[in-house]
Amino acid sequence: MQVSDNIENLKPYVPGKPIEETKREYGLQKVFKLASNENPLGPSEKVLAAIQKASLEIHRYPDAGFYDLRQAFAKEFAVEPLEISFGNGSNELIDLLIRLYCKDGDKILTLQSAFIAYQISAQAAGVETDFVSLKPETLKIDVEDLIKAWKPEHKIVFLPNPNNPTGTYLNQKEMEKVIHFFGGRDDVVLVFDEAYVEYADAADYVSALRYRAQYENLVVLRTLSKAYGLAGLRVGAVFADKKVINYLDRIRNPFNVNSLAQAAALAALGDKDYLAKAVKMNSEGKQYFYKEFESAGISYWPSQANFVLFDCKTNAAEVVEDLLKKGVIVRPVANYKMPNYIRLSIGTEEENQKAIKEIKEILGSK
Numbered sequence: 001m002q003v004s005d006n007i008e009n010l011k012p013y014v015p016g017k018p019i020e021e022t023k024r025e026y027g028l029q030k031v032f033k034l035a036s037n038e039n040p041l042g043p044s045e046k047v048l049a050a051i052q053k054a055s056l057e058i059h060r061y062p063d064a065g066f067y068d069l070r071q072a073f074a075k076e077f078a079v080e081p082l083e084i085s086f087g088n089g090s091n092e093l094i095d096l097l098i099r100l101y102c103k104d105g106d107k108i109l110t111l112q113s114a115f116i117a118y119q120i121s122a123q124a125a126g127v128e129t130d131f132v133s134l135k136p137e138t139l140k141i142d143v144e145d146l147i148k149a150w151k152p153e154h155k156i157v158f159l160p161n162p163n164n165p166t167g168t169y170l171n172q173k174e175m176e177k178v179i180h181f182f183g184g185r186d187d188v189v190l191v192f193d194e195a196y197v198e199y200a201d202a203a204d205y206v207s208a209l210r211y212r213a214q215y216e217n218l219v220v221l222r223t224l225s226k227a228y229g230l231a232g233l234r235v236g237a238v239f240a241d242k243k244v245i246n247y248l249d250r251i252r253n254p255f256n257v258n259s260l261a262q263a264a265a266l267a268a269l270g271d272k273d274y275l276a277k278a279v280k281m282n283s284e285g286k287q288y289f290y291k292e293f294e295s296a297g298i299s300y301w302p303s304q305a306n307f308v309l310f311d312c313k314t315n316a317a318e319v320v321e322d323l324l325k326k327g328v329i330v331r332p333v334a335n336y337k338m339p340n341y342i343r344l345s346i347g348t349e350e351e352n353q354k355a356i357k358e359i360k361e362i363l364g365s366k
């Protein structure tokens, strides 16, 4: 049977190349993956213990109401338990928000070179995506351009902050301008996707959570895939008005976050040492990349996340391929309309040193 054109033409999300596949394809013993913005620390001991304990109950369905998780997140982020819900990764929450607010023929608005899942989820739902261009010198939008670009058919505005794959961010002043314009309207939902919030260290970066309670149409997404180290378990969190959470809870699969993931998320939230260690390691890795890029004359964009985008000044596809041959997996971003750039996730010291050594060698010989 025929499927709709939007599905027929949908290009699936391309994840970072898996380590085992790279080993097989290139005949390598050791491979370093710096392609998916994962946490290089490995899992938290506390999380592993919580999973082991929860595994004794896997013959039971998970808690569809997220009682423990809601209590813990509410306390941690000073919101009410019914102002939070959870998804199978924040990716699922993006999908659910589009299902909730957009009908076939509606549109969403986001930035050019924003995390690609918004566009994919929208297209799957028969919803078009419009983009606001980034300024080439800063890889940021001008918020006035965003405000001018918005039309009533844009039912959701998705703003990743910090953004993937650029690592750039909207500062407090810019964010307040956006919130002031969109906040409180009943014809659009404003979503701040804060997947990398824990890494953001700029003095003028603020989380949209501080404005959340003031506006019924303001939604904030978080994930446990990055600084909390749970990418493989798939847990995302959504903070929104109770009414919005209630609708999301109606349309989500009741058991969308499995019991091991729920137990792990609870333990991860409580493991402050792990989080602090992950953030410190990231900050040191980032400074190392900056220093090395500068000494090699490679242009990069300062990042508020756990990756750095750099300019190969040549087609990055070839550089990515050369790096794969050396056992380093990085992320090309041609699908974000940036054919000469590479996104390099920050890894362990060993991973970072290996990546820099190979990048310098390859770019030096071009």
Ligand SMILES: Cc1ncc(COP(=O)(O)O)c(C=O)c1O
Pocket: 036, 037, 088, 089, 090, 091, 092, 115, 160, 162, 163, 164, 193, 195, 222, 223, 224, 225, 231, 234, 235, 236
């Ligand atoms: C900006 C942004 N939002 C959301 C996600 C999805 O995260 P997850 O589905 O693992 O929670 C990512 C993943 O890379 C991301 O970069």
